[in-house]
Amino acid sequence: MAEHFVGGHPALDLSNAVFDRRNPPPHNELFNSPRDIGTWLLAAGLADEGEAGAVAEIPDRHFLNEVREIRESSYALFNAIASNVEAPSQPLGLLFSRAACGLEAQQVGWDGTRLDLSSHQWKNPALLSALLAHLSIEAFFTLPRARVHACPRCGWLFVDTSRGGKRRWCNMRICGNREKIARHRGYMAS
Template identity: 35%
Template structure:
Protein backbone atom coordinates (compact mmCIF):
# COMPACT_ATOMS: atom_id res chain seq x y z
CA UNK A 1 0.00 0.00 0.00
CA UNK A 2 1.40 3.42 -0.90
CA UNK A 3 1.74 6.26 1.60
CA UNK A 4 -1.03 8.30 -0.06
CA UNK A 5 -3.46 5.45 0.57
CA UNK A 6 -2.30 5.16 4.17
CA UNK A 7 -3.12 8.84 4.69
CA UNK A 8 -6.79 8.06 3.98
CA UNK A 9 -8.41 6.26 6.93
CA UNK A 10 -10.29 3.04 6.42
CA UNK A 11 -10.01 -0.19 4.48
CA UNK A 12 -10.65 -0.93 0.83
CA UNK A 13 -13.36 -3.62 0.78
CA UNK A 14 -13.99 -5.76 -2.28
CA UNK A 15 -17.55 -7.11 -2.28
CA UNK A 16 -18.51 -10.04 -4.47
CA UNK A 17 -20.90 -7.76 -6.29
CA UNK A 18 -20.08 -4.19 -7.18
CA UNK A 19 -16.91 -2.17 -7.17
CA UNK A 20 -14.35 -1.94 -4.35
CA UNK A 21 -15.02 0.89 -1.92
CA UNK A 22 -13.31 2.51 1.06
CA UNK A 23 -14.94 1.86 4.41
CA UNK A 24 -13.85 3.85 7.45
CA UNK A 25 -15.37 2.39 10.64
CA UNK A 26 -13.82 5.20 12.66
CA UNK A 27 -11.61 3.14 14.95
CA UNK A 28 -9.03 0.35 14.82
CA UNK A 29 -11.03 -2.32 16.65
CA UNK A 30 -13.96 -2.05 14.24
CA UNK A 31 -11.58 -2.38 11.28
CA UNK A 32 -11.06 -5.99 12.31
CA UNK A 33 -14.72 -6.88 11.79
CA UNK A 34 -14.86 -6.82 7.95
CA UNK A 35 -12.23 -9.60 7.84
CA UNK A 36 -15.02 -12.11 8.48
CA UNK A 37 -18.24 -12.48 10.39
CA UNK A 38 -20.69 -14.54 12.34
CA UNK A 39 -23.26 -16.92 10.90
CA UNK A 40 -24.10 -16.11 7.29
CA UNK A 41 -21.34 -13.51 7.18
CA UNK A 42 -18.69 -16.19 7.58
CA UNK A 43 -18.51 -16.33 3.77
CA UNK A 44 -16.54 -13.06 3.92
CA UNK A 45 -13.70 -14.68 5.88
CA UNK A 46 -10.25 -13.47 4.80
CA UNK A 47 -8.14 -14.53 7.79
CA UNK A 48 -7.25 -17.99 6.52
CA UNK A 49 -3.58 -18.06 7.53
CA UNK A 50 -1.21 -16.00 9.71
CA UNK A 51 0.00 -13.98 6.74
CA UNK A 52 -3.55 -12.68 6.27
CA UNK A 53 -3.53 -11.09 9.72
CA UNK A 54 -0.16 -9.51 8.94
CA UNK A 55 -1.63 -8.11 5.74
CA UNK A 56 -4.65 -6.72 7.60
CA UNK A 57 -2.37 -4.95 10.10
CA UNK A 58 -0.43 -3.38 7.24
CA UNK A 59 -3.63 -2.15 5.60
CA UNK A 60 -5.25 -0.94 8.83
CA UNK A 61 -5.09 2.54 10.33
CA UNK A 62 -1.98 1.58 12.31
CA UNK A 63 1.06 3.65 11.28
CA UNK A 64 3.11 2.09 8.49
CA UNK A 65 6.31 0.13 9.02
CA UNK A 66 5.09 -2.59 11.38
CA UNK A 67 7.10 -5.82 11.04
CA UNK A 68 4.94 -8.53 12.51
CA UNK A 69 5.24 -12.22 13.31
CA UNK A 70 1.97 -14.14 13.72
CA UNK A 71 1.51 -17.77 14.77
CA UNK A 72 -1.34 -20.13 13.96
CA UNK A 73 -2.55 -19.92 17.56
CA UNK A 74 -2.58 -16.11 17.39
CA UNK A 75 -4.67 -16.28 14.23
CA UNK A 76 -7.23 -18.40 16.08
CA UNK A 77 -7.19 -15.83 18.89
CA UNK A 78 -7.75 -13.06 16.35
CA UNK A 79 -10.92 -14.74 15.12
CA UNK A 80 -12.10 -15.22 18.70
CA UNK A 81 -11.52 -11.54 19.47
CA UNK A 82 -13.24 -10.55 16.25
CA UNK A 83 -16.34 -12.57 17.16
CA UNK A 84 -16.49 -10.96 20.59
CA UNK A 85 -16.14 -7.50 19.06
CA UNK A 86 -18.87 -8.24 16.51
CA UNK A 87 -21.32 -9.14 19.26
CA UNK A 88 -20.32 -6.31 21.59
CA UNK A 89 -20.55 -3.67 18.86
CA UNK A 90 -23.82 -5.01 17.49
CA UNK A 91 -25.36 -5.15 20.97
CA UNK A 92 -24.23 -1.61 21.71
CA UNK A 93 -25.63 -0.37 18.40
CA UNK A 94 -28.98 -2.02 19.18
CA UNK A 95 -29.10 -0.87 22.80
CA UNK A 96 -28.63 -4.36 24.26
CA UNK A 97 -26.45 -5.49 27.14
CA UNK A 98 -22.97 -6.83 26.51
CA UNK A 99 -22.34 -10.53 27.03
CA UNK A 100 -19.96 -11.26 29.93
CA UNK A 101 -18.14 -13.93 27.91
CA UNK A 102 -17.34 -11.41 25.19
CA UNK A 103 -16.14 -8.86 27.72
CA UNK A 104 -13.90 -11.54 29.22
CA UNK A 105 -12.33 -12.18 25.81
CA UNK A 106 -11.61 -8.51 25.17
CA UNK A 107 -10.22 -7.97 28.67
CA UNK A 108 -8.01 -11.05 28.50
CA UNK A 109 -6.56 -10.06 25.13
CA UNK A 110 -6.05 -6.46 26.29
CA UNK A 111 -4.09 -7.67 29.33
CA UNK A 112 -1.12 -8.70 27.16
CA UNK A 113 1.59 -6.12 26.33
CA UNK A 114 0.60 -4.09 23.25
CA UNK A 115 2.60 -3.00 20.24
CA UNK A 116 5.36 -0.58 21.18
CA UNK A 117 6.16 2.54 19.18
CA UNK A 118 9.54 4.26 19.36
CA UNK A 119 11.58 7.07 17.79
CA UNK A 120 14.26 5.96 15.34
CA UNK A 121 17.68 7.56 14.82
CA UNK A 122 16.28 9.92 12.19
CA UNK A 123 13.60 11.19 14.55
CA UNK A 124 10.78 9.33 12.83
CA UNK A 125 8.13 7.16 14.45
CA UNK A 126 8.88 3.45 14.21
CA UNK A 127 7.81 0.18 15.75
CA UNK A 128 9.93 -1.69 18.26
CA UNK A 129 11.24 -4.98 16.81
CA UNK A 130 9.81 -8.32 17.81
CA UNK A 131 6.14 -7.39 17.34
CA UNK A 132 3.84 -10.41 17.62
CA UNK A 133 0.25 -11.24 16.85
CA UNK A 134 -0.45 -11.20 20.59
CA UNK A 135 0.80 -7.60 20.84
CA UNK A 136 -1.25 -6.62 17.79
CA UNK A 137 -4.42 -8.11 19.24
CA UNK A 138 -3.75 -6.45 22.59
CA UNK A 139 -3.56 -3.11 20.80
CA UNK A 140 -6.87 -3.84 19.05
CA UNK A 141 -8.54 -4.95 22.30
CA UNK A 142 -7.31 -1.86 24.18
CA UNK A 143 -8.75 0.27 21.40
CA UNK A 144 -12.06 -1.53 21.97
CA UNK A 145 -11.89 -0.76 25.69
CA UNK A 146 -11.40 2.91 24.83
CA UNK A 147 -14.31 2.83 22.39
CA UNK A 148 -16.85 1.05 24.60
CA UNK A 149 -16.01 3.14 27.66
CA UNK A 150 -15.42 6.46 25.91
CA UNK A 151 -17.49 9.38 24.62
CA UNK A 152 -18.39 7.65 21.34
CA UNK A 153 -19.74 4.46 22.93
CA UNK A 154 -23.27 5.62 22.17
CA UNK A 155 -22.46 6.31 18.53
CA UNK A 156 -21.76 2.79 17.34
CA UNK A 157 -24.02 2.21 14.36
CA UNK A 158 -25.06 -0.48 11.91
CA UNK A 159 -25.16 0.66 8.28
CA UNK A 160 -28.67 1.83 7.41
CA UNK A 161 -28.90 -0.33 4.28
CA UNK A 162 -31.20 -3.32 4.74
CA UNK A 163 -28.64 -5.68 3.21
CA UNK A 164 -25.48 -4.39 4.92
CA UNK A 165 -24.26 -5.35 8.38
CA UNK A 166 -21.09 -3.24 8.56
CA UNK A 167 -20.55 -1.52 11.91
CA UNK A 168 -18.94 1.84 12.47
CA UNK A 169 -18.62 4.56 15.08
CA UNK A 170 -20.11 7.88 14.03
CA UNK A 171 -17.43 10.45 14.80
CA UNK A 172 -19.04 13.19 12.72
CA UNK A 173 -19.84 16.41 14.54
CA UNK A 174 -23.65 16.24 14.00
CA UNK A 175 -23.77 12.48 14.63
CA UNK A 176 -25.93 11.76 11.60
CA UNK A 177 -23.88 9.23 9.69
CA UNK A 178 -26.16 6.48 8.30
CA UNK A 179 -24.09 4.52 5.83
CA UNK A 180 -20.96 2.40 5.87
CA UNK A 181 -19.83 4.47 2.89
CA UNK A 182 -21.64 7.04 0.77
CA UNK A 183 -19.99 5.66 -2.37
CA UNK A 184 -21.66 2.30 -1.74
CA UNK A 185 -24.77 2.06 0.43
CA UNK A 186 -25.42 5.80 0.47
CA UNK A 187 -25.46 5.95 -3.32
CA UNK A 188 -27.53 2.78 -3.61
CA UNK A 189 -30.11 4.39 -1.34
CA UNK A 190 -30.17 7.52 -3.48
CA UNK A 191 -30.68 5.45 -6.63
CA UNK A 192 -33.54 3.47 -5.08
CA UNK A 193 -35.20 6.65 -3.78
CA UNK A 194 -34.86 8.29 -7.20
CA UNK A 195 -36.42 5.29 -8.95
CA UNK A 196 -39.23 5.16 -6.41
CA UNK A 197 -40.07 8.83 -7.00
CA UNK A 198 -40.13 8.34 -10.76
CA UNK A 199 -42.34 5.26 -10.39
CA UNK A 200 -44.80 7.18 -8.21
CA UNK A 201 -44.85 10.04 -10.70
CA UNK A 202 -45.44 7.68 -13.61
CA UNK A 203 -48.27 5.93 -11.81
CA UNK A 204 -49.83 9.26 -10.88
CA UNK A 205 -49.78 10.40 -14.50
CA UNK A 206 -51.32 7.16 -15.75
Protein backbone atom coordinates in the same frame (compact mmCIF):
# COMPACT_ATOMS: atom_id res chain seq x y z
CA MET B 1 -8.98 -1.29 0.65
CA ALA B 2 -9.83 2.15 1.95
CA GLU B 3 -13.54 1.27 1.77
CA HIS B 4 -12.97 -1.21 4.61
CA PHE B 5 -11.86 1.52 7.02
CA VAL B 6 -15.05 3.45 7.69
CA GLY B 7 -15.48 2.73 11.40
CA GLY B 8 -13.77 5.81 12.76
CA HIS B 9 -11.76 3.71 15.25
CA PRO B 10 -9.47 0.69 14.67
CA ALA B 11 -11.64 -1.49 16.95
CA LEU B 12 -14.68 -0.86 14.76
CA ASP B 13 -12.64 -1.43 11.61
CA LEU B 14 -11.46 -4.72 13.13
CA SER B 15 -15.10 -5.64 13.81
CA ASN B 16 -15.84 -4.88 10.15
CA ALA B 17 -13.11 -7.18 8.82
CA VAL B 18 -15.61 -9.33 6.93
CA PHE B 19 -17.31 -8.58 3.63
CA ASP B 20 -20.87 -8.32 4.93
CA ARG B 21 -22.47 -8.84 8.35
CA ARG B 22 -26.14 -8.80 7.30
CA ASN B 23 -26.00 -10.98 4.16
CA PRO B 24 -22.68 -12.82 4.29
CA PRO B 25 -21.49 -14.31 1.00
CA PRO B 26 -20.04 -17.86 1.04
CA HIS B 27 -16.50 -16.48 1.40
CA ASN B 28 -17.13 -13.69 3.90
CA GLU B 29 -13.80 -13.98 5.72
CA LEU B 30 -11.11 -11.31 5.22
CA PHE B 31 -8.60 -12.93 7.62
CA ASN B 32 -7.55 -16.11 5.85
CA SER B 33 -3.88 -16.02 6.84
CA PRO B 34 -1.47 -14.13 9.09
CA ARG B 35 -0.48 -12.20 5.94
CA ASP B 36 -4.06 -10.87 5.73
CA ILE B 37 -3.79 -9.72 9.34
CA GLY B 38 -0.46 -8.01 8.65
CA THR B 39 -1.93 -6.30 5.58
CA TRP B 40 -4.91 -5.15 7.65
CA LEU B 41 -2.63 -3.75 10.40
CA LEU B 42 -0.63 -1.86 7.75
CA ALA B 43 -3.76 -0.47 6.05
CA ALA B 44 -5.21 0.52 9.44
CA GLY B 45 -2.07 2.52 10.20
CA LEU B 46 -1.24 0.35 13.20
CA ALA B 47 1.92 -1.19 11.73
CA ASP B 48 4.60 -0.20 9.26
CA GLU B 49 5.68 -2.44 6.36
CA GLY B 50 8.34 -4.25 8.37
CA GLU B 51 5.97 -4.89 11.27
CA ALA B 52 3.23 -6.10 8.91
CA GLY B 53 5.77 -8.39 7.27
CA ALA B 54 6.69 -9.86 10.65
CA VAL B 55 3.00 -10.54 11.36
CA ALA B 56 2.63 -12.20 7.95
CA GLU B 57 5.33 -14.72 8.88
CA ILE B 58 3.70 -15.93 12.09
CA PRO B 59 3.29 -19.68 11.50
CA ASP B 60 0.83 -20.19 14.37
CA ARG B 61 -2.64 -21.33 13.11
CA HIS B 62 -3.98 -20.67 16.60
CA PHE B 63 -3.08 -16.99 16.13
CA LEU B 64 -5.41 -16.69 13.13
CA ASN B 65 -8.29 -18.23 15.08
CA GLU B 66 -7.58 -16.01 18.08
CA VAL B 67 -7.66 -12.84 15.96
CA ARG B 68 -10.98 -13.94 14.49
CA GLU B 69 -12.30 -14.60 18.00
CA ILE B 70 -11.20 -11.12 19.12
CA ARG B 71 -12.85 -9.62 16.04
CA GLU B 72 -16.14 -11.43 16.71
CA SER B 73 -16.09 -10.46 20.39
CA SER B 74 -15.45 -6.86 19.42
CA TYR B 75 -18.34 -6.99 16.96
CA ALA B 76 -20.70 -8.50 19.55
CA LEU B 77 -19.80 -5.75 22.01
CA PHE B 78 -20.14 -2.80 19.63
CA ASN B 79 -23.15 -4.17 17.80
CA ALA B 80 -24.94 -4.32 21.16
CA ILE B 81 -23.98 -0.69 21.78
CA ALA B 82 -25.18 0.27 18.27
CA SER B 83 -28.45 -1.58 18.95
CA ASN B 84 -28.84 0.30 22.23
CA VAL B 85 -28.91 -2.86 24.32
CA GLU B 86 -26.78 -3.79 27.29
CA ALA B 87 -23.31 -4.86 26.22
CA PRO B 88 -22.82 -8.60 26.83
CA SER B 89 -20.22 -9.44 29.45
CA GLN B 90 -18.81 -12.57 27.76
CA PRO B 91 -17.22 -10.77 24.77
CA LEU B 92 -15.81 -8.07 27.04
CA GLY B 93 -14.42 -10.76 29.34
CA LEU B 94 -12.76 -12.51 26.41
CA LEU B 95 -11.16 -9.23 25.30
CA PHE B 96 -9.82 -8.57 28.80
CA SER B 97 -8.52 -12.14 28.96
CA ARG B 98 -6.71 -11.88 25.62
CA ALA B 99 -5.21 -8.53 26.55
CA ALA B 100 -4.00 -9.88 29.90
CA CYS B 101 -2.52 -13.10 28.46
CA GLY B 102 -0.39 -11.19 26.03
CA LEU B 103 0.81 -8.61 28.51
CA GLU B 104 1.75 -10.85 31.43
CA ALA B 105 4.69 -12.44 29.60
CA GLN B 106 6.59 -9.39 28.34
CA GLN B 107 7.25 -5.75 29.02
CA VAL B 108 5.65 -3.46 26.43
CA GLY B 109 5.73 0.23 25.76
CA TRP B 110 2.77 2.57 25.66
CA ASP B 111 1.95 5.33 23.22
CA GLY B 112 -0.65 7.30 25.16
CA THR B 113 -3.35 4.72 25.84
CA ARG B 114 -2.23 2.21 23.19
CA LEU B 115 0.36 -0.54 23.23
CA ASP B 116 3.60 0.32 21.49
CA LEU B 117 5.36 -2.87 20.41
CA SER B 118 9.07 -2.94 19.65
CA SER B 119 10.16 -4.29 16.27
CA HIS B 120 10.89 -7.83 17.53
CA GLN B 121 7.55 -8.04 19.40
CA TRP B 122 5.53 -8.00 16.16
CA LYS B 123 6.43 -11.68 15.72
CA ASN B 124 4.77 -12.61 19.03
CA PRO B 125 1.20 -13.83 18.47
CA ALA B 126 0.19 -13.31 22.11
CA LEU B 127 1.28 -9.67 22.04
CA LEU B 128 -0.52 -9.04 18.75
CA SER B 129 -3.69 -10.55 20.18
CA ALA B 130 -3.23 -8.33 23.24
CA LEU B 131 -2.81 -5.29 20.97
CA LEU B 132 -6.05 -6.01 19.08
CA ALA B 133 -8.00 -6.86 22.23
CA HIS B 134 -6.73 -3.71 23.91
CA LEU B 135 -7.92 -1.58 20.99
CA SER B 136 -11.45 -2.87 21.55
CA ILE B 137 -11.26 -2.38 25.31
CA GLU B 138 -10.03 1.19 24.79
CA ALA B 139 -12.86 1.87 22.36
CA PHE B 140 -15.43 0.35 24.73
CA PHE B 141 -14.52 2.91 27.38
CA THR B 142 -13.87 5.93 25.16
CA LEU B 143 -16.21 5.96 22.15
CA PRO B 144 -19.39 8.01 22.49
CA ARG B 145 -22.01 5.25 22.73
CA ALA B 146 -24.81 7.35 21.24
CA ARG B 147 -22.69 7.81 18.11
CA VAL B 148 -21.86 4.13 17.49
CA HIS B 149 -24.12 2.78 14.72
CA ALA B 150 -24.48 -0.25 12.48
CA CYS B 151 -25.09 0.17 8.76
CA PRO B 152 -28.62 -1.08 8.01
CA ARG B 153 -27.46 -2.59 4.73
CA CYS B 154 -24.22 -4.47 5.56
CA GLY B 155 -24.08 -4.36 9.36
CA TRP B 156 -20.67 -2.71 9.54
CA LEU B 157 -20.11 -0.52 12.58
CA PHE B 158 -19.09 3.12 12.58
CA VAL B 159 -18.86 6.20 14.77
CA ASP B 160 -21.12 8.94 13.45
CA THR B 161 -18.95 12.03 13.45
CA SER B 162 -21.25 14.02 11.18
CA ARG B 163 -22.17 17.45 12.40
CA GLY B 164 -25.86 16.72 12.83
CA GLY B 165 -25.40 13.11 13.93
CA LYS B 166 -27.50 11.83 11.02
CA ARG B 167 -25.04 9.51 9.27
CA ARG B 168 -26.89 6.38 8.23
CA TRP B 169 -24.54 4.32 6.06
CA CYS B 170 -21.11 2.89 6.63
CA ASN B 171 -20.16 4.39 3.28
CA MET B 172 -22.51 6.48 1.18
CA ARG B 173 -20.72 5.56 -2.06
CA ILE B 174 -21.26 1.84 -1.44
CA CYS B 175 -24.17 0.97 0.84
CA GLY B 176 -25.94 4.30 0.45
CA ASN B 177 -25.88 4.09 -3.34
CA ARG B 178 -26.93 0.42 -3.29
CA GLU B 179 -29.90 1.31 -1.14
CA LYS B 180 -30.88 4.18 -3.45
CA ILE B 181 -30.66 1.86 -6.47
CA ALA B 182 -32.77 -0.81 -4.71
CA ARG B 183 -35.40 1.79 -3.80
CA HIS B 184 -35.42 3.13 -7.36
CA ARG B 185 -35.85 -0.38 -8.80
CA GLY B 186 -38.70 -1.01 -6.35
CA TYR B 187 -40.32 2.25 -7.38
CA MET B 188 -39.95 1.44 -11.08
CA ALA B 189 -41.38 -2.07 -10.59
CA SER B 190 -44.53 -0.80 -8.88
